[in-house]
Amino acid sequence: MKYVDEYRDGTLARRVADRIAAEVQPGRRYHFMEFCGGHTHAIARYGLIELLPPALRMIHGPGCPVCVLPIGRIDQAISLALDRDVILCTYADTMRVPASESLSLMRAKAQGADIRMVYSAADALQLARQHPEREVVFFAIGFETTTPPTALVLRQARDEALANFSVLCCHVLTPAAITHIMDSAQAPDSGGLSLDGFVGPAHVSIVIGSDPYAQFARDYRQPVVIAGFEPLDVMQAILMLVRQVNEGRAEVENEFTRAVSPGGNQAAQAVMREVFELRESFEWRGLGEVPLSALRIRPEFAAWDAEARFGLNYRSVPDHKKCECGAILRGVKAPSDCTLFGTVCTPENPMGSCMVSSEGACAAHYTYGRFRDIPVVAAQAT
Amino acid sequence: MCLALPARVVSLEDGQQAVVELGGVRKRVSLALTPEAREGDYVIVHVGHAIGLVDPEEAEATLALMAGLEVLR
Numbered sequence: 001m002k003y004v005d006e007y008r009d010g011t012l013a014r015r016v017a018d019r020i021a022a023e024v025q026p027g028r029r030y031h032f033m034e035f036c037g038g039h040t041h042a043i044a045r046y047g048l049i050e051l052l053p054p055a056l057r058m059i060h061g062p063g064c065p066v067c068v069l070p071i072g073r074i075d076q077a078i079s080l081a082l083d084r085d086v087i088l089c090t091y092a093d094t095m096r097v098p099a100s101e102s103l104s105l106m107r108a109k110a111q112g113a114d115i116r117m118v119y120s121a122a123d124a125l126q127l128a129r130q131h132p133e134r135e136v137v138f139f140a141i142g143f144e145t146t147t148p149p150t151a152l153v154l155r156q157a158r159d160e161a162l163a164n165f166s167v168l169c170c171h172v173l174t175p176a177a178i179t180h181i182m183d184s185a186q187a188p189d190s191g192g193l194s195l196d197g198f199v200g201p202a203h204v205s206i207v208i209g210s211d212p213y214a215q216f217a218r219d220y221r222q223p224v225v226i227a228g229f230e231p232l233d234v235m236q237a238i239l240m241l242v243r244q245v246n247e248g249r250a251e252v253e254n255e256f257t258r259a260v261s262p263g264g265n266q267a268a269q270a271v272m273r274e275v276f277e278l279r280e281s282f283e284w285r286g287l288g289e290v291p292l293s294a295l296r297i298r299p300e301f302a303a304w305d306a307e308a309r310f311g312l313n314y315r316s317v318p319d320h321k322k323c324e325c326g327a328i329l330r331g332v333k334a335p336s337d338c339t340l341f342g343t344v345c346t347p348e349n350p351m352g353s354c355m356v357s358s359e360g361a362c363a364a365h366y367t368y369g370r371f372r373d374i375p376v377v378a379a380q381a382t
Numbered sequence: 383m384c385l386a387l388p389a390r391v392v393s394l395e396d397g398q399q400a401v402v403e404l405g406g407v408r409k410r411v412s413l414a415l416t417p418e419a420r421e422g423d424y425v426i427v428h429v430g431h432a433i434g435l436v437d438p439e440e441a442e443a444t445l446a447l448m449a450g451l452e453v454l455r
Contacts (some may be wrong), residue, residue, distance in 0.1 A: 001406045003388040003424055003436050012448050019450070038384050065383045091429070093383050120430030122412065145384040148415050149431045203384040205425060206434035236448050257442035259434050268415045268433060349431055359383060
């Protein structure tokens with residue numbers, strides 16, 4: 001596949017790795033956070049950790065929409081499907097996220113709720129057209145990559161005056177979450193998180209551009225390199241971060257120039273502005289309430305806003321007591337620090353959200369890295 | 383969740399739609415967010431929508447950078 005395979009070339013990856021190893025300075029440490037679950041997944045799947053020198057550590061960030069979706073929001077979707085008899089449409093990623101009362105959308109479906117997995121927001125709209133006698137709700141989650149398609153269907157629903165379609169909007173914003181992480185890394189009680197640089201989002205940045213990251217380089221003195229999601233992209237971005245650290249620079253650099261421009265996708269930003277406005281605050285799993293970190297549907301579109309239409313109230317629900325997803329999402333703990341990891345909590349039966357999506361730090365480590373935690377011991381000859 | 387893949391635009395259709403091809407698979411996607419896309423362009427497809435275009439020159443330059451041929455940039 002063009003523009004995919006060439007960025008997975010192992011020989012080139014080793015060459016970049018050699019350069020990283022040669023340029024890492026003795027006695028210096030390099031702690032970089034990859035914000036996106038897509039990068040977390042690439043690092044785990046392609047074994048990039050094995051290619052990096054020991055002084056360099058990758059810390060997984062909160063950029064996995066499924067992982068940061070709080071239980072209270074899943075509860076809202078489940079109650080719409082179970083108690084209000086709607087057709088609830090959702091991306092497959094949210095189906096297995098654990099919610100209250102040992103439920104998930106998958107289990108609610110097993111109890112008879114009409115929950116449909118869709119590939120696109122447009123498919124949910126089409127279901128509403130086909131079932132005028134039913135209420136159809138699209139449970140919309142995701143970062144800026146996923147938000148413009150939701151904005152398009154809301155505009156389309158208004159243009160068609162579609163009376164039985166609405167959206168439960170849980171879209172969240174990347175820069176607000178990065179601000180939160182940077183603030184907590186600089187706080188005296190950071191819990192052990194300290195950062196020397198940041199691998200910036202790939203596909204989010206196609207939409208918002210590279211300009212919004214300038215504040216992090218400037219205000220927090222953090223090097224930022226925007227990187228594509230293929231393994232070579234990640235390796236090249238790490239090399240660029242090492243060079244920034246070595247040279248004492250804190251700039252925004254763009255490794256993913258083949259798709260990301262400074263200003264981003266203007267058409268996508270325009271439709272998002274037309275349909276959505278900022279929420280004063282939104283709860284993130286792991287990060288808690290984060291100000292100005294999410295979008296809600298503008299009053300002009302209230303007829304298609306499921307929160308307004310069904311009079312939904314948000315109720316915060318605490319995570320499982322032993323679950324370390326919160327600390328893992330803040331970058332202060334690793335999956336193997338959690339006592340539930342790989343025992344009670346597995347991808348087949350996730351207790352915490354980081355084990356649900358393949359981009360979650362726990363699921364990625366469980367699938368591709370858990371045997372690295374076990375030291376290799378040669379069998380004794382008898 | 384932010385998974386997206388580059389696919390070639392095979393043909394433009396009415397209503398801001400296009401057929402794209404990726405690894406031999408053809409699919410109809412929306413070009414509402416990338417109205418500038420033309421036949422032969424590579425678009426980045428996410429949940430049934432092209433969210434951006436691939437710049438072929440930048441793609442080459444990045445590969446050259448990775449190969450250590452930084453003078454070419």
